[in-house]
Amino acid sequence: MLQRALPTTLSSALSSAPPISGTLPGEIGITTEWEETRMSADVLFTGGPVFTGVGLPLEGMAVSVVDGRISAVVPEAETETLAGPGTRRIDLNGALLAPGFQDAHVHPVGGGVELLQCNLTEAENAEQALAAIAAYAAANPEESWIVGAGWSMDHYPGGTPTRQLLDAIVPERPVFLMNRDHHGAWANTAAIRLAGLDASTPDPEDGRIEREADGHPAGTFHEGAAELFAEVKPEVSPDLVYRGLLRAQEEMLSLGITGWQDAIVGSANAPVPDGTAAYLRAIDEGTLKVHVIGAQWWERGVGLEQIEGILARRDERASSGSAGRFELGSVKMMVDGVAENYTAAMLEPYRDASGHDTCNHGISFIAPEIMREAVTRLDAAGMQVHFHALGDRAVRDALDAVGAARAENGPRDNRHHLAHLQVVAEADAPRFAEVDAVANLQALWATHEDQLDTLTLPFMQDGAERRQYPFGDLVRGGAKLAAGSDWPVSSADPLAAIAVAVNRAVPGYDAPPLGGEHQRLDLATALAAYTSGSAYVNHRDHDTGHVREGYLANLVIIEPNPFEVPSDELFGTAVTSTWVEGEEVYRAGRVPPRTDSM
Template sequence: MHAEILFENGWVYTGNDAGPIRANLAIADGRIIAVGSPEAVNGTAAPDTRRVDLDGQLLVPGFQDAHIHPIFAGVEMLQCDLTEATTAEEAVAKVARYAVQNPGQPWILGAGWSMDLFPGGTPTRDLLDAVVQDRPVYLQNRDHHGAWANTAAFAAAGISRDTPDPAGGRFEREPDGTPAGTVHEGAMDLFNEAKPALPYNLAYQGLLASQELLLSQGITAWQDAWVPIPEGDHADNLKVYMDAANAGDLKVRVTACQWWDRTAGLSQLEAIVERRDTVRDSFNPLVLSANTVKVMVDGVAENFTAAMHHVYLDHHGHHTDNRGIEFFETGELKEFVTAIDASGMQLHFHALGDRAVTDALDALQTARDANGANDHRHHLAHLQVVRSEDTARFAELGAAANVQALWACHEDQLDTLTLPFLEPGAEARHYPFGELAAAGARLVAGSDWPVSTADPLAAIHVAVNRTAPGEDLPPLGPESQKLSLKQILDAYTQGTAWINHMEAETGTLEPGKLADLAVLDVNLFDLPQQELHKAVVTQTWIGGECVYDRAAARRNQHTAVMQ
């Protein structure tokens, strides 16, 4: 078979070697047909072969994000986007500007504010009231476990000082009990009936906007960690994916992770399985699959809802009676996890606190005892704190550690809103990636975008250094928690390919596999570790098609500006 495309004059990281090799790579019919020395590969070339001169750049397997929210992220980019705000004043000014620019919107909706911009991480309604009084404002924070609302939004939702905190959530309150402006976890749901539904067209445009950004970051596949069965008039995000695939608009390979509604009980499994089967019967799984269920076990540490074995401390360092929130009783969790496993579906847990990790692993053990071992490839995401006695259980149960490596560093939200309220020594237990790897856990990697950037290179930098790009703060935790460059690069490629049951077709660069590739402007393995984040994706290829070219994108931008 003759090569249609030949990459030459560069480095290739196959994923099967210790590091990059000086090699050429040939593609035909969307697949890799040869990788190796120029002498060996050039024999596949024909007169009409397209030659791509890497000019010393690095070819790697396409990045695959194991935990991401592209549709919701895209929608938020098109709404009131606060992700770039660096101060409270800037966040408020952005809301005011958006309200003026969108006078016809009945609600101001958006997301992206960072908790560390506000005292205690809890902004107040009066800040929003000062700039928008004529309509409700409802803005989720960056981690999407809390929201900030103005007085009009509380009124529209019928929430007052007499409204009790719901199960699995709470309101920040003023001295007389009036909601102060910030709501956490399950309290966010009380706005659902009042807020406008997410329209289908906006969801579709959000997907396309996200895809364009993610392709520019070298991402060729993802697992969308929140695809719910729609309620009311809300868009069905699974239908959005199906329609985009049928229209040829979906370029990446998608695993849709169906949302487990913690209020709906076991009866929802029938509909989830039916939706799984509809996708399975209609699409090649390399295009779209829906054989995964997302289970939220707990909340997040910065608002004290991550489920911990130890109690949280108060502002004076004294013990409280709060150990966070578990969204399910352990018996209920074991029951439905066993049922999901028996249905042949993969489980994807949000397990952030160490008690949530224990509970998820216990549920998987119960499922294995009932159903036997299988190849469903369950995984636990986030893993902010993990007990040492639980690290070995990942390998024992065949459960993967789904790491969001970008978070494994000192930054304001961790240092001011989390670590001071955990037991002494908790920092050493934070994001124990090195310990998990040493215990034999399979590592897969994701971003949780839009909680934080989707850029794999930024996350790779943090996994290796345990410091944020460009920061001079000390590394988070002991040296043993760092990952090697190969470990985290493999997690972001072949690791996620495995979790998505695509490792036979993607994840490494070898003959017979699909030509899903990313081109980096430098050889990562030659960079000083402190400069890993400076690498840039210059091209992204999926199935042998160039779906992103940085040089062309810059030319188009320049042309648009000139016009």
């Protein structure tokens, strides 16, 4: 999966072959039964195309906002009837007006906290990462542990940095750093010693310890092995979690994201801090500007008995009076790991460095029979299930579970969705539509890059490249699409992900489109996945995800208009203004929208 930030300038032209197109749920026009009051507009957007959430943008239309909602979408010739003395006019000057983005799979609290800790996401190689760690340690002498995240596996041989690298720069204090995909950790000798780990420590069932020749931990800990430090490393304080949430909100608003699904809440045993208390505090203090769906963590070491508590938490939040800002109607099931450490669950075995088959098919964190029963019961109770499924076996098991629920309970409106979808068997692409499961795309990863090309594809079966992130096949199979980032695993920028979805390649990396040009999406489909598609998954398509009368004025301005630039120049588009319920909450200083009063 793509770990590095994408450049905004191009060094080479990318393929311009015609992309494929598709449809999304809830294709609707711009008229509703909402009663238009014809009050004078508080805000009036004119002078640019309007992407309504599906299809191609409308030209020559104006959008009026009254009391935080869209009051009219009308031809620009009619704008004078909507304006009054206090109307604020936004001249788009050719920029695109679109619904606010919604991230259907993100870890904002973890991302925000990591921005406040030892953050390695900007390091472009091992030397820069080590320099950043040393600088952070020097700047924070009072911290008993150096904790943080963001190192990239492809910067180290085999993707496994050693304890000695850390010992050389921080020899006394323990160091514990999650990698960018958060499926592994890097620790120094002091941390390993404090955790009581040595050559006799067995691998946990859900993880693996990289070892030296004598069996001593080498410094890299995959999946559940990272939890061996849980009892000794410092907890993230409630205040830091809260500050992390607000920092994350600031970051995401700057990228045009006006709502999201937090992919892990409700557990102290999950790999990211639980943000539930922080969300509730933000609601009480009036600092949470966006709407959030929390996906409650399915404890993979616990069985069906946890369902009762999950439903109780959902119902308590639903009756709180503030569920429109934060609700708990989803359950996160992590079905497998990730391909680069060979824990993604695969139908065919991984290969070794010599190209020979191993006995390793990855890890299934939840037994398929338990998952089918759990999903059926959750579905019957009106819960959505949000699956982490990377490998083709994990995808099949998740689809089987959704299919079992549908067979038992009949059609329901729970909108179960599978995130990541790195490898999907060809036979399973049409099953999304058959069982009514949404494909939740992390499109930024759908390109050749160092980690995929050096740590993943060489260890998969022949032909695996053409099955990587098969978005085109999913659309042709009739799947509904949503989109998310998985930040802080990689950038939260929706426009960067959309650019990759359209091109299947990134500037500066000399490789053909990943999986073939037939896996590309057209721009309208990719943009819809990040707006109306994610609103559908979040059960917020009744008032967000579209530019439509009566809907909340959650809007973004994008410059230049992405529909007017060549596909290989999409990487240069940016959000210049973000609006939540009619209030401008972000404006880029470099290209502000032109405003005046009428």
